[in-house]
Amino acid sequence: MSEHLAVLPVLLPLLAAPICFLLRNRIAAMGTAIAVCWVTFVAGVVLLRTVVTTGAPAIYELGGWSADVGIVYHVDTLAAFVVVLVSSLGAVVLTFAPQSIAKEIPKEKHHFFAALYLLSMAGLLGIAVTGDLFNVFVFLEISSLSTYALISLGQDRRALTATFRYLILGTVGATFILIGTGLMYQMTGTLNMAEMAAHIRETEGVRTVLVAIAFLTAGIGLKMALFPLHAWLPNAYCYAPSSVTAFVAATSTKVSVYVLIRWIYTIFGTQGPGSMSGVVVDLVLPAMAISGMFIASTVAIFQTNVKRLLAFSSVAQIGYMALGVSLVSESGLTAGIAHLFNHALTKGGLFLAMGCIAYRIGSVQLADMRGLGRRMPVTMFLWVLGGLGLIGVPCTAGFVSKWYLVRAALEQDALYLAVIILLSSLLAVIYVWRVIETAYFQEPPEGKDEVTEAPLSLLIPTAVLIGASIYFGLFTEWSADVAGLAARELLGVVR
Amino acid sequence: MSSLPPGFLLFLGSFLVPLFRGKWRAAYMLALPVMSFLHLMGLPAGFTHELELFDYTLTVARVDSLSMVWGVIFHLAVFLNVIYGLHVKDNVQLVCGPLYGAAAIGAVFAGDLISFFLFWELTSLSSVFLIWASRTQRAFRTGMRYLIFQVGSGVALLAGVIFHVNDTGSIAFDHLGVGTLGTNLIFFAFAIKCAFPLLHMWLKDSYPEATTTGAVWLSAFTTKLAVYALARAFAGTEALIYIGAVMTAFPIFFAVIENDLRRVLSYSLNNQLGFMVVGIGIGTAMSINGTAAHAFCHILYKALLFMSMGAVLHRTGTVKASELGGLYKSMPWTAAFCVIGAMSISAFPLFSGFVSKSLILSAAAENHHIVVWFVLVFASAGVMEHSGIKIPYFAFFGHDSGIRCKEAPPHMLLAMGITAALCILLGVFPETLYAILPYKVEYSAYTSSHVVGQLQLLFFSMLAFAFLMRSGIYPKELRSTNLDFDVVYRRWIPGLFRALAPIGRFLWSTLIDGGKSIVVLVMGAGRTLCSPRGFFGRTAQTRNTVLEVAVILAVLLILYYA
Amino acid sequence: MTSEMAMILALVLPLVAAGLSFVIRSAPNVRDACSLAVGVALLGVVISLVPTVMDGGRPEIVLFEIFEGLPIAFRLEPLGMLFLLVVATLWVITTCYAIGYMRGHHEVNQSRFFGCFGLAIFASAGAALAGNMLTLFFFYELLTLSTYPLVTHHQNEKAKRGGRIYLGILISTSIAMLLLAVIWTYVIAGTLDFREGGILAGKAEGPMVIVLLALYAFGTGKAALMPFHRWLPAAMVAPTPVSALLHAVAVVKVGVFTVLKVVIYIFGIGFLTDTKASVWLMWAAATTILLGSLVAMTKDNLKERLAYSTVSQLGYIVLGAALASQWGIIGSGMHIAMHAVGKITLFFAAGAIYVAAHKTQVSQLRGIGRSMPFTMTAYSLGAISVIGLPPFGGAWSKWYLALGAAEAGQAILVGVLMVSSLLNIWYLMPITMNAFFVPPDEGPAYPPIKEAPLFCVVPLCLTALGSLALFFCAEPIYRLLLPLVPGAGGGG
């Protein structure tokens, strides 16, 4: 079985999706989906271990066709890392889902939910493992389409308009990516990333390549919600069902960042005329990232809907990742990659906590969370821990990525950048503390039913994610260290 | 036992005072100085007690001829004070009095600057309670000023010692001499406690506010300790001669116009210190002897005067010259002792002041400080004038105020009696005093020229007083608070603060308001742009976002094609 | 028991106490007894470590690496030993006091209180033992967070506002400046270990050293260097044991401790002396000393006055560090202990007054010495120690600080220290005065004695005596600190 490791993470959810759909039974479908997710997670972990310990990427030729004609799955450390990220988040969030969606989604649609969820996950995993540029597009569409459907399941009417907006913008992004991919194919005659990278060097920065870069950048910018292309994100996160929000927020934008990393470092490279450095990496990306860090954080401060608040915070955090990626150094890249993972854990945990709250009080408005600290102490405590992670307080995963990011900035003697990063992280203090103060210092609204602590089946997954975000703030062997390994691989540093 | 430093018994013992009551307390308190004194006497000559601390070798005790004089008189003063204060029931005073004395004794015997500093500060701390123990708002404020001055002296000393140690690495407390920053600061510290001109305000400010007994305690130790310190470290510093001369002269004027008799005494105390300071400044064996002797005598007669005034205060509740008079009828003993004290301070022959002051005057003459000598002589007349005559006259004689009260309590009389006896004893048998002086004395006070000269002076000043009183030129005793140099810190500096406060407040508020308005501006901008309805916060229209994508694409393309 | 074991115990015990407090909610007596027992055990453990350090032992524990070459590591050295000793001792006493105070005052959420309390001690112990700057930074932040619930204990509007300022300043400074400095140091030096002689020497130069030092000094918001001192008075909304803990033991001392550690082990004294990079910091500290005292004078609220006094006193320690002279360092180290004991007494007294008489303003304290003689006597002793007069511990630290200033050739700074003593008298002593020597405003001149609960009074008497004892027993502290400054010792 081990030779199939590279393909398993995609295959399992992909096949399980129709099965869940066929099962039609709510419990059976969800059960199957959860089981499959966990198996996928295990497979992902084994894959990562294998890649890390053998020191060589796992390569899988689909249908036995070699790279020049067929699709090849090429799993290096980064890809395996993202696989683990997506599969672990997917598994935990789905474990959370049954009880949560019981209140948010009509019962007869649960199997549908399970199938879409698995499909979306399969798409994201596919993006991670594939070594084929067009295949990336295909999987991107698989995951996007199923995500649209998932979001539209939200009980709020606005979920539909949010989905529609996401659909339009997502499709624009996908189209741009497709155009870029096409142009690249035209120039290099191959879709395999490794070969493409080899051919790019020969093109000497032909304008077609540059145009391709422009399209790809704009397209992926939309997909990863890089400021100011984030317009689809807040509402989509806000009105989707809790578990969908958690899953999407934790994985889908991260995978887009992964794609960006792939393009910058694997295909186009960071040196020479045909590379993405120069305009994109040195100018556009940091500019968008920094403005996002500040503006989106500030917007988050003023939000009254906590899910929306967290959504804007996500936009800001994407800025950190993009900034790390754009620094083109080992620690910068490490920061970007580590933050993918760390932020996924933290934000996933936070959205799950919001799920718990929505489950009990039926609202995610800040005003309705007054006095929640005493009535849902465990949930709020977990929320606080997650919030600290967002700020980047030591002992949380957020700190680790911030550390690398600041270090990268300082290594390039960019003191101003380090200051900017740290200052913007202070904005997080404000929006996190707004929630904490509301929950702990204000009297609960009168006339509402007594609220009790969320059920264990919701609390445990939440606690697992938040706990993991703390764990990886202290023990970085399987988070930041792996990210560093991946960064070195991408930069071609011999390990 | 014999290895304990002098004063140690007294020091520890004073803390235990509150444990006793009534007679036992009296006995215990009397025993304390006696035991301590016996212990001191039992110590061998050249005794030292050393202690290792922080890589320093502290000489906690060093008994030599100079310190011995002060050691003896301080013990004596403690003993007399205890007797005088036997009626006191306030634990604060009961503890702080002996403690204060013990600290002073400790300081006198301290052989290094660090221990000296520690005791120096201790005298300040323990003595301030004697003022506060009056328990009035006035005493409270005065005490605060006193404490600030005393600790100010302490910190100056500390700073000086630190610089000195840093310069020389030595902590020995021997002759220092002015010159470096460190020694100058030390000198300054001594100057404060010794109430040099312009630094003297604390003295006449605080002593009159102390309790009846407190004033007596205060009069004995602080300033004399400073004199000792100056003698130890700065003997022969010429500046001291002139400073001392000024000191002897200028308080006279204030003393003359002062109404509060205890304040008059304070001024005269200040003036007496001047003699000692001159003695130190001259720095010869004779003058140092004079200083030591004068300190010795001074403690006694000044205590006697303060005691008598204390007794008056105790019985009548006031020591205002304008309210007193004719008390000799009710308090004859007190009046008598007061007169003895007055004659001592005025240096009548056969009284203690005479035998010590002559030493200093002779030393000045011998060293050809003619001007200084004249100043001293003039000051002596002045002393006669305000302490020798004014005090007894206004309190016990003069116009009858009609106050009829009881004679002072027996223990007070006893204390005064002993002190008075000592004053006379020393005056009559100066050899006993000369025997314990630091240097060998070959001097006789009772030469005809000395005696005649002194008597002439005294009688002329008496005449002057009588003349002035008769002609009505003598300043009336008015109820007023005379401010001299303390106007600087009691009026001007607070005034300056009051004047500057609005400016400071204005600057501060401008700063704060400016900061606030910037914050408000930034917050406002943030709110306008980023609130849920703001430009960034509202849900962007899809078409706008598509436009943005297009723009970004365009920008990229332009950048690439440029 | 090996030293390493003892160090681990010193870290674990406070956690145990915190855990027990959270777990044993329903039985307050058992809970408090446990807290106390653990505190005593910790003290024992800490004391058992002293001989090792005195003999030059520097036990080390390396736990796990967070970043490459940057482990969570602990290393016991003299300064940390002293700080740990102070924390452990005062924790026991503060726990006693807190029991009395919290019960006497019928506070709610006592379990959370004691739990967070233990956590704060854990953080302080961790900071004391930290073997590198990263570890120290971790515990520094943990301390901020664990004390936030303590500051906002009353959970009302006022507490919220205080908590905001508290957290806002501490978190902002630490993240925006301290973290930056730490990472920068790492980038420059390639390590964050605390090493004798510093790790930056020869690797940084010019204005960079100054900037870096500024980031450290101001970034350590807990050191309350002006203008980042506002959190300290703001934190006064907390219950008094917390104020005592914050202002004497844990929080502020971690701040100045960090500054000291940075000066000694990151920059190195010699390096700072050579580059003169710390001269500005001396003046900043001096300004803090004087302004802190001046502001304290204007405060009528007792705890606020004490808070500003602390601001000023912390300036002493920072000054000592900035002097970067051997005596300055020793003075700073000593002052951590001396001020801790003195100031905690003052806060205890403030709390006792509040419990027994419900008075918070200085102007309300006339004649209170009659009804609370023990409390007010202890207060006076503490005040004198804080002022720095003999025979109290504060005198020695002031001595060495001033000596350090003289050694560094900064005569004016000696003057500042001296003037500050006078200012201290001016705002601390009138309280004693008023309490004992001025009759109360209302009613009979001799109100009945009505002391605070025994649990409150005994601890504060103990600490008052402690500050007295520290005068006579300062020698061990001196010996302990001496290895910090190689080349010192032997006379003056």
Added chain:
Amino acid sequence: MREVKILRVVSAKTLLPFILLFALYVQFHGDFGPGGGFQAGVIFGAGLILHALVFGLNESRRVIPEWVIESAAAVGVLIYGGVGVVAMLKGGKFLEYGVLDAHDRVHGQHTGLILIELGVGVTVSAVMLAIYGALAGRGRLST
């Protein structure tokens, strides 16, 4: 629409079988000539949509119930993936049909291709129908 007989008879009843037949042709001819599962599925789905257009959605749903459509979509995917998995189980890579026939790799290839094209066809036609159903049934039927 019910009244327009010509449409019903000519377009639907006459053309429909041919359309479906053509779809099947494209489906099974896919591995030799142009076309394949995707195109076949589209054609098949288009045919059925035509039926729905002419006879109405309800009639169409009566013929092919919704659950059939949905299941078909899922089953098609399963067939596709299942073949790949079977290939894996037989010791090849995912979708390496060569191994499906133990003796002849080319035979295996054929078998595999036909099967997966079938899967694709089923899914595509089902999804076509589902999309049409969703658009046309908006507000009338719940999907």
